Amino acid sequence: MSDHRDLLAERRRRLFEVAAGRVTLAHGSGGKAMHELLEALVVPTLGDGELARMDDQARLDPGPLEAGARLALTTDGFVVQPPVFPGGDIGRLAVCGTVNDLAVGGAEPRALALALILEEGLELALVERVLRSVRTAAEEAGVTVVTGDTKVVPRGACDGLFVTTTGLGVIPPDRDLGPHRIRPGDRLFVSGPLGDHGAAVMVARGEMALEVEVRSDCAPLWDLVRHLRAAVPGLRCLRDPTRGGFATTVVELARASGLAFEIHEESLPVREEVRGVCEILGLDPLYLACEGRLVGVVAAEDAERLEEALAAHPDGAGGRLVGRVVEGRPGRVVMHTAFGGRRIVDMLIGDQLPRIC
Amino acid sequence: MKFVDEFRDPERARRLVAAIEGLVADIPTCRERPLSIMEVCGGHTHAIFKFGIEGMLPEEIELVHGPGCPVCVLPMGRVDDCVALAETPGVIFTTFGDAMRVPGSRKSLLQAKAEGADVRMVYSPLDALAIARRHPDREVVFFGLGFETTMPATALTILQAEREGIRNFSVFCNHITIIPTIKAILDSPDMQLDGFLGPGHVSAVIGTRPYRFIPEVYGRPVVIAGFEPLDILHALWRVLVQIREGRPRVENQYHRVVREEGNRAALAAIERVFELREFFEWRGLGSIDHSGVRIRDAYARFDAERRFSIPALKIADPRSCQCGEVLKGVLKPWQCKVFGTACTPETPLGALMVSSEGACAAWYQYGDLDRVMEARA
Numbered sequence: 001m002s003d004h005r006d007l008l009a010e011r012r013r014r015l016f017e018v019a020a021g022r023v024t025l026a027h028g029s030g031g032k033a034m035h036e037l038l039e040a041l042v043v044p045t046l047g048d049g050e051l052a053r054m055d056d057q058a059r060l061d062p063g064p065l066e067a068g069a070r071l072a073l074t075t076d077g078f079v080v081q082p083p084v085f086p087g088g089d090i091g092r093l094a095v096c097g098t099v100n101d102l103a104v105g106g107a108e109p110r111a112l113a114l115a116l117i118l119e120e121g122l123e124l125a126l127v128e129r130v131l132r133s134v135r136t137a138a139e140e141a142g143v144t145v146v147t148g149d150t151k152v153v154p155r156g157a158c159d160g161l162f163v164t165t166t167g168l169g170v171i172p173p174d175r176d177l178g179p180h181r182i183r184p185g186d187r188l189f190v191s192g193p194l195g196d197h198g199a200a201v202m203v204a205r206g207e208m209a210l211e212v213e214v215r216s217d218c219a220p221l222w223d224l225v226r227h228l229r230a231a232v233p234g235l236r237c238l239r240d241p242t243r244g245g246f247a248t249t250v251v252e253l254a255r256a257s258g259l260a261f262e263i264h265e266e267s268l269p270v271r272e273e274v275r276g277v278c279e280i281l282g283l284d285p286l287y288l289a290c291e292g293r294l295v296g297v298v299a300a301e302d303a304e305r306l307e308e309a310l311a312a313h314p315d316g317a318g319g320r321l322v323g324r325v326v327e328g329r330p331g332r333v334v335m336h337t338a339f340g341g342r343r344i345v346d347m348l349i350g351d352q353l354p355r356i357c
Numbered sequence: 358m359k360f361v362d363e364f365r366d367p368e369r370a371r372r373l374v375a376a377i378e379g380l381v382a383d384i385p386t387c388r389e390r391p392l393s394i395m396e397v398c399g400g401h402t403h404a405i406f407k408f409g410i411e412g413m414l415p416e417e418i419e420l421v422h423g424p425g426c427p428v429c430v431l432p433m434g435r436v437d438d439c440v441a442l443a444e445t446p447g448v449i450f451t452t453f454g455d456a457m458r459v460p461g462s463r464k465s466l467l468q469a470k471a472e473g474a475d476v477r478m479v480y481s482p483l484d485a486l487a488i489a490r491r492h493p494d495r496e497v498v499f500f501g502l503g504f505e506t507t508m509p510a511t512a513l514t515i516l517q518a519e520r521e522g523i524r525n526f527s528v529f530c531n532h533i534t535i536i537p538t539i540k541a542i543l544d545s546p547d548m549q550l551d552g553f554l555g556p557g558h559v560s561a562v563i564g565t566r567p568y569r570f571i572p573e574v575y576g577r578p579v580v581i582a583g584f585e586p587l588d589i590l591h592a593l594w595r596v597l598v599q600i601r602e603g604r605p606r607v608e609n610q611y612h613r614v615v616r617e618e619g620n621r622a623a624l625a626a627i628e629r630v631f632e633l634r635e636f637f638e639w640r641g642l643g644s645i646d647h648s649g650v651r652i653r654d655a656y657a658r659f660d661a662e663r664r665f666s667i668p669a670l671k672i673a674d675p676r677s678c679q680c681g682e683v684l685k686g687v688l689k690p691w692q693c694k695v696f697g698t699a700c701t702p703e704t705p706l707g708a709l710m711v712s713s714e715g716a717c718a719a720w721y722q723y724g725d726l727d728r729v730m731e732a733r734a
């Protein structure tokens with residue numbers, strides 16, 4: 001075993017040395033250099049198991065599926081700039097984004113596929129860091145990368161590295177979540193402070209020379225989802241407010257349910273430092289992306305139970321009820337401002353920030 | 358958040374609204390028609406919508422959202438000039454981000470960028486100068502835009518470029534001045550305004566004296582206001598006090614930032630670099646005398662209008678646009694016949710739909726569109 005580790009370490013060292021620490025077009029050629037990259041770096045960093053077979057496809061044992069269970073499949077491309085930011089990097093983000101898209105549909109993540117597009121000249125150390133993050137985040141989410149692909153494009157054809165992940169999950173037959181279950185009187189909730197990811201990426205870009213520490217909230221949500229599903233029978237529907245942030249997600253829920261929502265601004269959790277960044281840059285935190293938060297709707301009679309369930313889970317401790325569902329114009333979202341006014345909340349026109357995920 | 362939350366206290370807001378309601382009951386005009394009060398500045402417009410201030414006010418007060426959004430009032434021909442500059446080989450065109458989406462007659466800067474022009478977003482003209490330093494082989498043009506708020510920064514950047522002997526930097530100057538514009542609005546025959554909230558940041562530069570003609574000649578009150586919601590309510594209350602007393606004057610609510618004499622250093626930099634143009638074309642308002650500035654001869658080599666050949670064609674506003682009437686308070690944004698149909702923030706026809714500080718775009722984003730569409734149907 002230790003011989004094997006030594007051999008791996010030696011191959012990794014040679015990989016870095018031969019290419020002077022950088023990705024070259026040869027690493028995407030399909031030839032020897034590519035195999036070195038995969039065998040000395042990609043596969044050992046991501047873990048053994050199905051991936052290590054290095055076949056053209058992963059073969060999965062579906063296990064015993066209950067009658068009525070369904071498969072869930074999702075895919076997402078990640079192009080965040082910069083690739084490393086406080087609280088995470090593009091690798092962690094790529095796992096969380098896809099796992100969370102499964103989780104909010106009630107699907108337990110079972111397997112991930114990972115495709116990397118690397119720019120010629122990229123530092124191998126960054127590739128390694130990103131792969132480690134993929135592995136750590138996947139372990140947190142209880143899932144493994146079972147197959148993948150690596151391509152290298154000439155300098156200038158992409159910006160550093162782009163990551164695509166595809167996730168396969170299983171939805172147990174017991175409960176159906178979705179906006180069609182939302183009813184007037186239901187309550188709206190969030191699982192924690194809003195806008196951390198968007199603000200962290202904005203600050204990490206360094207363009208504004210802001211000296212404030214904001215960490216991305218990037219985290220897998222499956223465990224929290226499982227916990228809430230088990231503890232709160234009246235759970236109606238869940239979403240993860242990524243691009244477009246909380247505000248856009250609530251408008252989507254209102255449109256999909258054909259009902260109206262009322263939000264109370266003073267109940268919305270936003271960290272002081274995120275508010276500060278938004279004040280300075282003229283952004284609205286409600287439109288900033290979250291990568292580790294849930295927005296959800298719960299039946300009014302289970303609202304208290306939901307609050308208790310959120311408080312009992314480490315990923316939901318900052319959560320709270322923030323609004324309610326009412327009869328009204330389908331798709332309309334009204335916010336009662338903390339100042340005492342009211343205004344309509346709609347989707348954002350144009351974008352606040354480019355490339356945050 | 359310290360220094361912000363103090364200005365957003367709902368309890369104080371309630372007290373101010375109650376005071377405003379009390380005053381309104383005391384002003385005879387209000388029994389006949391609502392009072393029209395214009396906030397000149399786009400920053401105020403945005404805050405009014407963001408905090409939902411209009412809905413807190415009694416029906417007897419109508420806020421008219423003025424021309425103070427420099428992006429909105431930029432005529433199409435000027436945007437075409439920007440595109441032409443950006444598409445000139447060798448040019449790096451630098452601009453504040455909110456000007457990127459403003460439609461020209463053929464395309465916006467954003468579309469020009471997508472087609473391959475080197476258009477870069479900057480947060481300050483000094484960033485543009487830094488790009489010029491880094492790319493001595495390229496021509497870097499900065500799109501100078503805005504009222505007296507942004508004018509000093511452009512002036513100081515030109516002075517800095519001169520000191521450093523930088524030869525590949527120039528400014529496409531579209532700076533405009535607020536006073537002639539307010540005067541043009543006051544002179545228009547269909548004007549129906551009863552008072553003004555004066556702009557905060559512009560006044561930090563020019564001071565409070567230039568507004569005196571508004572009470573003295575036109576008999577209308579002006580209160581220069583800050584941008585927090587309590588500032589706006591407070592300033593509105595003071596405008597109403599002036600109306601009730603029948604004693605219009607210039608007041609400064611934003612004295613934590615604005616001095617009577619303005620910012621002398623900023624004014625000196627403006628004076629050194631810029632001179633008034635005879636007239637400048639505004640979207641929605643037409644040509645206004647002495648409402649724009651250009652770069653003085655002494656700094657001609659930093660003037661993109663002289664360094665490059667610019668088409669400078671005059672493009673008429675689309676005929677269906679009623680921006681002018683909305684700007685003057687004759688129409689509410691949603692009363693314009695193309696509001697929300699032919700003219701939306703995604704595909705703006707008119708000036709006021711272009712930037713989030715424009716009255717129509719703010720109304721579209723934050724207002725009660727359903728009610729409007731229902732009323733129309």
